[in-house]
Amino acid sequence: MAVLVTGGAGYIGSHMVLALLDSGQEPIVLDNLSTGFRGAVPDRVDFYEGDISDEGLIDDICAKHSIDAIIHFAAKTVVPESILDPLGYYLNNTVKARALIDSAARNRICHFIFSSTAAVYGDVQTNPVTEKDIPAPMSPYGRSKLMTEWMLEDVSKAHDLNYVILRYFNVAGADPHGRAGQSTANATHLIKVACQAALGMRASIDVYGTDYPTRDGTCVRDYIHVTDLVHAHLDALAYLRAGGANLKANCGYGRGFSVRQVVDIVKLVSGVDFDVRIVERRPGDPPAIIASNERVTSELGWKPRHDDLQFVVQSALSWEKRLQEHEI
Ligand SMILES: NC(=O)c1ccc[n+]([C@@H]2O[C@H](COP(=O)([O-])OP(=O)(O)OC[C@H]3O[C@@H](n4cnc5c(N)ncnc54)[C@H](O)[C@@H]3O)[C@@H](O)[C@H]2O)c1
Numbered sequence: 001m002a003v004l005v006t007g008g009a010g011y012i013g014s015h016m017v018l019a020l021l022d023s024g025q026e027p028i029v030l031d032n033l034s035t036g037f038r039g040a041v042p043d044r045v046d047f048y049e050g051d052i053s054d055e056g057l058i059d060d061i062c063a064k065h066s067i068d069a070i071i072h073f074a075a076k077t078v079v080p081e082s083i084l085d086p087l088g089y090y091l092n093n094t095v096k097a098r099a100l101i102d103s104a105a106r107n108r109i110c111h112f113i114f115s116s117t118a119a120v121y122g123d124v125q126t127n128p129v130t131e132k133d134i135p136a137p138m139s140p141y142g143r144s145k146l147m148t149e150w151m152l153e154d155v156s157k158a159h160d161l162n163y164v165i166l167r168y169f170n171v172a173g174a175d176p177h178g179r180a181g182q183s184t185a186n187a188t189h190l191i192k193v194a195c196q197a198a199l200g201m202r203a204s205i206d207v208y209g210t211d212y213p214t215r216d217g218t219c220v221r222d223y224i225h226v227t228d229l230v231h232a233h234l235d236a237l238a239y240l241r242a243g244g245a246n247l248k249a250n251c252g253y254g255r256g257f258s259v260r261q262v263v264d265i266v267k268l269v270s271g272v273d274f275d276v277r278i279v280e281r282r283p284g285d286p287p288a289i290i291a292s293n294e295r296v297t298s299e300l301g302w303k304p305r306h307d308d309l310q311f312v313v314q315s316a317l318s319w320e321k322r323l324q325e326h327e328i
């Protein structure tokens with residue numbers, strides 16, 4: 001059976017496509033290339049340029065391929081942008097997700113894996129955060145994703161559709177074999193931005209706030225290597241195909257690094273002492289968020305292989321160098 005990967009030309013989706021191919025499976029990609037790149041999808045993979053809300057296109061794809069699962073990455077993903085453009089986020093991440101879930105139900109696709117986010121939790125009182133903690137998102141982005149989680153829960157009760165919702169913490173790094181990485185234009189993610197500063201592609205990096213109630217005053221996040229993350233999806237797919245029940249699981253390593261620590265590691269790995277400016281807090285940022293990964297390990301049998309921030313940064317930096325040298 002084939003797997004429909006929405007957003008498969010994006011950062012995480014392109015790593016998913018490689019992981020599916022590496023495990024002998026058949027990915028089919030649907031992407032509107034709003035932030036993704038056609039070149040991120042290998043030529044041998046069936047690629048459809050289009051929108052997740054295009055029900056006719058999805059019906060055609062389903063008629064042509066035997067698809068039993070959707071892995072749904074396609075979304076807008078930037079927390080501060082969602083505060084400036086809430087309606088754009090609710091449209092792409094909630095309204096269009098509704099259309100996609102409708103297409104899945106109509107075409108009797110019974111397995112659905114959804115890219116959710118740590119941003120659904122908001123400003124957590126205690127870390128590590130577990131799936132039993134009540135979500136209280138601080139941004140339209142987090143809310144747009146939480147509403148899609150709720151839709152899946154409801155639809156699953158009414159239709160033959162089972163889901164795994166994976167709540168990713170901060171995804172970073174690049175394919176260890178150099179086949180994929182984060183190519184996003186105007187990136188805002190901390191590790192990518194710091195790597196660009198180390199390579200002289202930016203004059204400096206801004207640290208958004210040093211007055212948070214954390215160990216050094218900067219925000220703390222749980223950075224997970226993208227390859228480990230996509231392997232959790234392979235585990236989720238096997239779980240659903242084996243008849244596993246609906247599941248919601250955090251994806252992170254269970255330990256946090258502050259912004260200052262990340263900056264220091266990028267300086268160490270790159271050997272470059274780039275400039276750092278301290279600026280105001282950025283709206284929508286919770287002070288600290290770290291995953292409890294007990295559920296993803298016990299229920300899905302997930303085994304992370306790259307739980308090492310230096311390795312995460314090294315792989316991100318290698319990819320950024322290749323982008324800079326126009327090798328990709
Ligand atoms: N990067 C992270 O740290 C992180 C953390 C938590 C959750 N996520 C989630 O993971 C998923 C993938 O994120 P990413 O970092 O790879 O982002 P990305 O922007 O690189 O990838 C998103 C892809 O979806 C496509 N797309 C967007 N809207 C579409 C639509 N309406 N129809 C068809 N294609 C569409 C884009 O062209 C792009 O290729 C998103 O759902 C995001 O919310 C990411």
Ligand SMILES: O=c1ccn([C@@H]2O[C@H](COP(=O)(O)OP(=O)(O)O[C@H]3O[C@H](CO)[C@@H](O)[C@H](O)[C@H]3O)[C@@H](O)[C@H]2O)c(=O)[nH]1
Nearest residue numbers: 077079117118119169170188189190193206207208219285
């Ligand atoms: O130039 C920068 C960029 C970021 N940060 C800080 O670094 C931390 C991480 O920021 P960023 O890399 O932008 O990630 P988040 O805002 O934490 O969001 C990411 O992680 C979420 C899950 O935790 C996902 O849902 C989002 O899609 C993804 O962008 C935050 O405290 C930022 O304020 C800086 O200080 N300077």
